[in-house]
Amino acid sequence: xxxxxxxxxxxxxxxxxxxxxxxxxxxxxxxxxxxxxxxxxxxxxxxxxxxxxxxxxxxxxxxxxxxxxxxxxxxxxxxxxxxxxxxxxxxxxxxxxxxxxxxxxxxxxxxxxxxxxxxxxxxxxxxxxxxxxxxxxxxxxxxxxxxxxxxxxxxxxxxxxxxxxxxxxxxxxxxxxxxxxxxxxxxxxxxxxxxxxxxxxxxxxxxxxxxxxxxxxxxxxxxxxxxxxxxxxxxxxxxxxxxxxxxxxxxxxxxxxxxxxxxxxxxxxxxxxxxxxxxxxxxxxxxxxxxxxxxxxxxxxxxxxxxxxxxxxxxxxxxxxxxxxxxxxxxxxxxxxxxxxxxxxxxxxxxxxxxxxxxxxxxxxxxxxxxxxxxxxxxxxx
Amino acid sequence: xxxxxxxxxxxxxxxxxxxxxxxxxxxxxxxxxxxxxxxxxxxxxxxxxxxxxxxxxxxxxxxxxxxxxxxxxxxxxxxxxxxxxxxxxxxxxxxxxxxxxxxxxxxxxxxxxxxxxxxxxxxxxxxxxxxxxxxxxxxxxxxxxxxxxxxxxxxxxxxxxxxxxxxxxxxxxxxxxxxxxxxxxxxxxxxxxxxxxxxxxxxxxxxxxxxxxxxxxxxxxxxxxxxxxxxxxxxxxxxxxxxxxxxxxxxxxxxxxxxxxxxxxxxxxxxxxxxxxxxxxxxxxxxxxxxxxxxxxxxxxxxxxxxxxxxxxxxxxxxxxxxxxxxxxxxxxxxxxxxxxxxxxxxxxxxxxxxxxxxxxxxxxxxxxxxxxxxxxxxxxxxxxxxxxxxxxxxxxxxxxxxxxxxxxxxxxxxxxxxxxxxxxxxxxxxxxxxxxxxxxxxx
Numbered sequence: 001x002x003x004x005x006x007x008x009x010x011x012x013x014x015x016x017x018x019x020x021x022x023x024x025x026x027x028x029x030x031x032x033x034x035x036x037x038x039x040x041x042x043x044x045x046x047x048x049x050x051x052x053x054x055x056x057x058x059x060x061x062x063x064x065x066x067x068x069x070x071x072x073x074x075x076x077x078x079x080x081x082x083x084x085x086x087x088x089x090x091x092x093x094x095x096x097x098x099x100x101x102x103x104x105x106x107x108x109x110x111x112x113x114x115x116x117x118x119x120x121x122x123x124x125x126x127x128x129x130x131x132x133x134x135x136x137x138x139x140x141x142x143x144x145x146x147x148x149x150x151x152x153x154x155x156x157x158x159x160x161x162x163x164x165x166x167x168x169x170x171x172x173x174x175x176x177x178x179x180x181x182x183x184x185x186x187x188x189x190x191x192x193x194x195x196x197x198x199x200x201x202x203x204x205x206x207x208x209x210x211x212x213x214x215x216x217x218x219x220x221x222x223x224x225x226x227x228x229x230x231x232x233x234x235x236x237x238x239x240x241x242x243x244x245x246x247x248x249x250x251x252x253x254x255x256x257x258x259x260x261x262x263x264x265x266x267x268x269x270x271x272x273x274x275x276x277x278x279x280x281x282x283x284x285x286x287x288x289x290x291x292x293x294x295x296x297x298x299x300x301x302x303x304x305x306x307x308x309x310x311x312x313x314x315x316x317x318x319x320x321x322x323x324x325x326x327x328x329x330x331x332x333x334x335x336x337x338x339x340x341x342x343x344x345x346x347x348x349x350x351x352x353x354x355x356x357x358x359x360x361x362x363x364x365x366x367x368x369x370x371x372x373x374x375x376x377x378x379x380x381x382x
Numbered sequence: 383x384x385x386x387x388x389x390x391x392x393x394x395x396x397x398x399x400x401x402x403x404x405x406x407x408x409x410x411x412x413x414x415x416x417x418x419x420x421x422x423x424x425x426x427x428x429x430x431x432x433x434x435x436x437x438x439x440x441x442x443x444x445x446x447x448x449x450x451x452x453x454x455x456x457x458x459x460x461x462x463x464x465x466x467x468x469x470x471x472x473x474x475x476x477x478x479x480x481x482x483x484x485x486x487x488x489x490x491x492x493x494x495x496x497x498x499x500x501x502x503x504x505x506x507x508x509x510x511x512x513x514x515x516x517x518x519x520x521x522x523x524x525x526x527x528x529x530x531x532x533x534x535x536x537x538x539x540x541x542x543x544x545x546x547x548x549x550x551x552x553x554x555x556x557x558x559x560x561x562x563x564x565x566x567x568x569x570x571x572x573x574x575x576x577x578x579x580x581x582x583x584x585x586x587x588x589x590x591x592x593x594x595x596x597x598x599x600x601x602x603x604x605x606x607x608x609x610x611x612x613x614x615x616x617x618x619x620x621x622x623x624x625x626x627x628x629x630x631x632x633x634x635x636x637x638x639x640x641x642x643x644x645x646x647x648x649x650x651x652x653x654x655x656x657x658x659x660x661x662x663x664x665x666x667x668x669x670x671x672x673x674x675x676x677x678x679x680x681x682x683x684x685x686x687x688x689x690x691x692x693x694x695x696x697x698x699x700x701x702x703x704x705x706x707x708x709x710x711x712x713x714x715x716x717x718x719x720x721x722x723x724x725x726x727x728x729x730x731x732x733x734x735x736x737x738x739x740x741x742x743x744x745x746x747x748x749x750x751x752x753x754x755x756x757x758x759x760x761x762x763x764x765x766x767x768x769x770x771x772x773x774x775x776x777x778x779x780x781x782x783x784x785x786x787x788x789x790x791x792x793x794x795x796x797x798x799x800x801x802x803x804x805x806x807x808x809x810x811x812x813x814x815x816x817x818x819x820x821x822x823x824x825x826x
Contacts, residue, residue: 078826085781085788150826153815157784157807157823160814220761223754224821231818255751299680299750309727310745313505313676315462317760318753324675335673345677 022065023203023280024162026155027052028210030148031074031136035211039242043266048209048241049129051270056125057118058274067202069158070125073151073210074136075144080154081128082121146212149221152236152252156228159204163232204234205258205281208249211241217248229256235281239273241266257281259289303331312345436790443796443809461657461756462676463506463579464524465499466561467492470587470616471514475548477587480644484587484616485548487644489539491651492585493532498655500528502759504737504752505676509564510534511557515550516592518557524564526746527738554622555593555600558582558611562600565609580609583654586623587616597622604630610658614650615640657759679745681724684732698723699731699741758820766798766812777806784811784823800824 029052036045056068070082114122206229229236235258238249245262253260259276266272276290301308301322308322317333324345328337469492475485492510499508508531509524522534538546565580582604591597604611604626611630613623619640627638641647723732729743737748772778777797781788783805789797797806803824807815815822 078823080786083786085786147826149821150823153819153821153823153826154784156819157811157814158786160818161785161787161810164810218826220754220757221821221826223751224758224819226751227755228819228821251751299753308680309682310677310679313678313753315674315676318461318756320678320680320750320753330673337673337675341674345675 020063021201021203021282022063022067023059023205024067024069024159025056025059026069026071026159026204026206027056028071028073028078028148028151028155028206028208030146030151030208030210030212031072031132032146032210032212032214033075033136033144035213035242038213039211039266042264043241043269048266048269049125051273052209053122053125054270055273055277056121057115058278060117060121061115065202067162068121069155070121071151071154072129072132073147074132075147076132076135076139078147078151078154079132080158081132082124084124084128145216146214146218148208148210148212149218149225152206152208152222152225152229155206156225156232156234159206159232159234162202163204203281204232205237206234207237207239207277208252209239209241210246210249212246213242213244215246215248217246219248222248222252226252226255235259235284237277239263239277257284261290439790439796446809446813461503461505461579461759463503463581463657464508464565465506465581465583465654466509466511466524466564467495468511468513468518468557468561468582468584468586469521470552470585471512471519471546471548472550472552472588473548474552474588474617480616480647483548486539487647488585488587488616489535491648493535494648495651495655496528496531496535498652500526502655502755503657504755505746505748509561511561511564512538512546513552513554513557514546514548516553516556518553518560519546520560520564527735529735551590551592552586552588553593554584554586554591554626555595555597557584558597558600558604558626562604562607562609566607579658580607581654581658582609582611584611584613584623585616585651586613586620589617589620591620591622601626601629610637612637612654613639614647616647657756676746679727679740679747680750681726681733681736681747684723684725697732698734763816763820763822764801765816766800766807769795769797769799769806771795779806782806782808782811784808784815787811 029049031045052070056070059068060066068082069080071078072081226236229252234256236252236256237258238246238253238260240246240249240260240262241264243264250260252258261272261276263269263272279287279289299308299311299320300306301311302319303321303323303325306322308320311320311322312324313320314330314333314335314337316335317330319330319332321331324337324342325331328339328342329335330337469488471485475483475488477484480487496508499506505526507524507526508522510521510531512519512521521538522531525531561582565582609630611626613627615623615638617640619638624638631637639650639653641650723734724736724747725732726740726743726745726747728745729740731740731742733740733747737746737752739745740747769777769779777789777795779789779797782797784807787808787810789806789808796809798809798812799806800822803822805822805824
């Protein structure tokens, strides 16, 4: 009887207040040594982490059932800092252990009297964060490419679990809700068999914080991640620190209806976080957001690396090239291009000249043909 | 006395015979209505050794793994596809074995198919042909815009004009010839040259076809034009369809499916979204014949200024006539929702949705993201393997790498390992990674 009563109560509750659904916030912090070095005059990684923790705590305090996850994308690989399955979430330090932690180099950001939820998250993140910094120092720095695509994938697999499967996970902070459901529905709630007992629909978003100026993200993997996020309706917010814009991350934010902000001077980072990124996706349509309007979706040429306005696409491997190579071969898949079609492509300007003589639509066709097309360097065997 | 005795005996002996028949029927799995009602939950018995829940868990996992269709070996696929969907509009389609009718369910699924098709194959084209009353109609021309097709299908579905309600006999030959001509002589832009993958998908409800000529000749010409045909049958297999499919695909493998129920129908239809692998027969020829190169424009986005309350008027080149019947405006004024536009880099005309062909200069306009959507077909993710116990009889990992789910000690191992990064994943992450993400979180 209790079960029935509980269920009906919560169902009515969610139906009446659809905007009060809990939400999951997944933070991805990129730990690229070069990037952080470049902005060392503006801020330190510690300051940013401090602000992020305040941000996470703020998110937790908005709704009792809100959840957070913290993923770090270090050159050694992407991994979860929080939730951490190796640590029981109820495991709290005793006061005497704090001295040890200070010796380990954890800054005393976490006070003893802090609200329990905050303390669990903050301690977990800081401890693991220090570990991964140390790992990074020990690791050989030969391979320092960005692992951001992996971090996004991790965030999405975790989100997928939270959205579709059980939300009553022992590693998350929603202890209030999950413990309540555990009591009411029995012991076995932590298996995926409870997938349809999820009482509330959780919303989700991802925030990427990165100072990385090198565009060394694996493009295809990141794009796959973006499309998955699009399908799951998970917005990806991006806070790009440092001097340069990141066009890939701009695309990520734009395609998923997220917010992209390029923060050159991240002094008082918490201000940015709390104004721009605090807004739940459900109310974003009501608020004018500080996002940039000009997303550069232009493709870049696979040979020259420059952005292309009118280019050619290989029909086998879909690589984009700005001019037809002299070898008439695709630079990536090495398949021979069809001469007839290339000849046809090159014939175009001739056709349009006639139009010019006739005097129709001079300006537009003129601009159109002369500016981008005409790959002159390659000779045409006609 | 004698007669009366006989009369008396007879009625009692007849039921005996009936009873005997009934028994034999039961033994040879007789009529189900004569059977005792069986409750399926009585069959299931709890095994003392393992909990029922674990068994069910294992069954669910096995099913998920089975449903997940993996194609891990990187085939060369015909990424640029031109497909003509032939739908059956003969009188048999008003049959109500699919709810509400075969015809309307087909159209409903077709809409979903179109959306999915263009989502996965952004640089492909599609056309729809309806066979009805012995002849075939073009429902929508071969075109690359999903919205155009959906509008046309909606037109078919709408009840107001019943001009297209199912009627008459289907003619496979007529519609195949029409589709062939659409595929063959489809001019316009350069992406539609001869060497893309040409496909016909037939959704066939009837069990016969009434043709004006010899359909075998049509099949032969389809083979000659390298058009590949897939058939989804709504009732039963038809010999001519089987022949059509086998001949045009050069393989025995079944591109001919007959639906079992609504979900199966959808599954079969959605299977057609994945680009076909280039078969052995055609692959060497393609390589010899050289690959086409396509000219494409990557337009810039024009976003409205949101700071002022006054919305400037936006005109686009792709809908010059929409709404003209009502308002007599020649150029449509864009609604607030879609006042994002893209500028063609060649002629600077404005279009309101991508991918499309520029209505002014005929350049294929696309975003690099659209191209990126097709990449996972070319480079599929390798399959995860189920993890065996290690030497000590236990598993190495305790948590799923992707979602941190704690592995339960169920029936099977329920851990699936990526061959590249040696991380273990749970079944749900396995499905998600392979079906939606196309990206192994550990390998990146």
